[in-house]
Amino acid sequence: MNEHDKTRPASSAQLAVFGGEPRFEEVKHVGRPNIGDREAFLARMRGVLDSMWLTNDGPLVREFEARIADTLGVRNCITMCNGTVALEIAIRALGLQGEVIVPAFTFVATAHALQWQEITPVFCDVDPTTHVIDPGRIERHITPRTTGILGVHIWGFPCDTAALEVIAERNDLRLLFDAAHAFGCLHRGTPIGNFGDAAVLSFHATKFLNAFEGGAVVTNDDALAERIKLMRNFGFVDFDQVTYLGTNGKMAEPAAAMGLTNLDALDEFVEHNRQVFDRYRRVLEGLPGVRLVEPASLNGWNYQYVVLDVNAEAAGLTRDELVAVLWAENVRARRYFYPGVHRMEPYRSVYPHSHLLLPETERLVRRTMVLPTGTSVSVEDADVIGGILAQALDGAGEVRRALERREVHT
Numbered sequence: 001m002n003e004h005d006k007t008r009p010a011s012s013a014q015l016a017v018f019g020g021e022p023r024f025e026e027v028k029h030v031g032r033p034n035i036g037d038r039e040a041f042l043a044r045m046r047g048v049l050d051s052m053w054l055t056n057d058g059p060l061v062r063e064f065e066a067r068i069a070d071t072l073g074v075r076n077c078i079t080m081c082n083g084t085v086a087l088e089i090a091i092r093a094l095g096l097q098g099e100v101i102v103p104a105f106t107f108v109a110t111a112h113a114l115q116w117q118e119i120t121p122v123f124c125d126v127d128p129t130t131h132v133i134d135p136g137r138i139e140r141h142i143t144p145r146t147t148g149i150l151g152v153h154i155w156g157f158p159c160d161t162a163a164l165e166v167i168a169e170r171n172d173l174r175l176l177f178d179a180a181h182a183f184g185c186l187h188r189g190t191p192i193g194n195f196g197d198a199a200v201l202s203f204h205a206t207k208f209l210n211a212f213e214g215g216a217v218v219t220n221d222d223a224l225a226e227r228i229k230l231m232r233n234f235g236f237v238d239f240d241q242v243t244y245l246g247t248n249g250k251m252a253e254p255a256a257a258m259g260l261t262n263l264d265a266l267d268e269f270v271e272h273n274r275q276v277f278d279r280y281r282r283v284l285e286g287l288p289g290v291r292l293v294e295p296a297s298l299n300g301w302n303y304q305y306v307v308l309d310v311n312a313e314a315a316g317l318t319r320d321e322l323v324a325v326l327w328a329e330n331v332r333a334r335r336y337f338y339p340g341v342h343r344m345e346p347y348r349s350v351y352p353h354s355h356l357l358l359p360e361t362e363r364l365v366r367r368t369m370v371l372p373t374g375t376s377v378s379v380e381d382a383d384v385i386g387g388i389l390a391q392a393l394d395g396a397g398e399v400r401r402a403l404e405r406r407e408v409h410t
């Protein structure tokens with residue numbers, strides 16, 4: 001009996017799309033939080049309550065910032081209430097205005113953080129292999145209004161930072177990275193967070209390292225870090241003195257307590273993710289039209305996203321059909337980042353033709369899906385999920401007809 005035989009339903013007729021019972025009683029999600037030692041978290045929270053210091057640059061926030069900076073080997077870490085506000089503040093502190101070049105194959109927050117400040121996101125296509133912004137296509141988008149490049153280390157896959165730094169330098173542009181997915185990832189041996197002018201992290205519940213909600217800007221530029229600190233706290237330098245336009249981007253102590261607790265468990269999280277990924281890789285190997293997308297180097301990756309590329313012609317089923325098969329089994333695979341930010345409002349109405357310059361993005365948003373991983377997904381779950389996919393591909397024609405009958409929508 002090989003790996004596939006052990007894990008798939010005995011026949012495709014048992015798949016839930018044909019009326020069988022879902023393979024999972026409890027729904028399997030993409031993005032269930034990784035949670036460290038509960039007792040350690042509760043002890044920290046008791047300390048917070050006892051001290052009555054709940055927010056505003058509290059001791060746990062400071063400790064969290066020092067630990068993040070130390071982990072990444074970066075001079076400054078300024079935590080925030082979430083990754084989106086961290087992006088907004090970093091963009092403003094860098095003096096970005098006019099137009100900024102950014103990929104459309106990303107979570108919508110990347111572009112919104114610009115548009116929110118009336119800066120135009122100019123969408124640039126991505127590399128079909130690495131899924132990150134294609135440096136070869138950036139310069140054609142530069143106009144006299146361009147002030148920066150905002151690269152996204154999507155899935156924790158590093159951007160081509162060297163090429164982007166050259167382009168930024170040559171054109172006198174600022175270079176910011178959205179590293180929401182990339183905490184704990186290395187690029188050529190250097191922790192992500194050390195490239196460009198600054199990088200933004202997210203500690204949202206669904207991220208590799210979560211603080212319930214949270215984010216941070218990390219930078220080796222001390223002057224920039226000072227500006228960001230002021231902007232995060234309304235521009236206050238002292239009790240009654242405001243020297244800068246600011247907002248409220250502060251992280252509160254409970255978030256830092258969660259962040260610190262999860263930092264302590266980081267090695268366990270990455271090891272768990274790695275084992276789940278390895279099992280997916282084994283089960284999916286050789287299946288027609290389905291490929292696990294990997295970074296150029298697995299060394300120094302956090303394995304937080306299990307990304308599949310579906311070639312519908314070779315698979316006999318489309319990405320959407322495979323997602324529907326999984327949802328019927330209570331596996332909430334996601335179509336990240338469908339339909340592409342350029343096809344979301346307000347960008348779709350303002351730039352109705354932007355897709356013409358984004359052929360690779362258009363292709364990826366139709367082919368890419370993300371499978372559950374993280375500490376709430378076991379290696380055995382990965383076996384079962386891979387087995388469901390194998391079974392569906394085995395009976396592709398019947399599965400398609402069953403889906404048409406069920407009119408399953410995802």
Ligand code: T4K
Nearest residue numbers: 029030031032033082083084107109110180202203204205
């Ligand atoms: N840049 C990039 C590249 C990003 O991906 C993100 C966020 C940002 C910037 C902005 O950072 P933040 O401002 O969020 O810090 C989720 C997250 O809400 C979002 O943080 C994340 N990217 C994005 C990739 O995914 P949704 O709407 O797709 O997922 P959501 O919130 O429905 O959660 C997914 C699943 O996770 C749920 O179905 C169940 C599970 N879940 C979720 C939460 C919140 C839990 O089990 N427990 C939970 O507490 O956006």
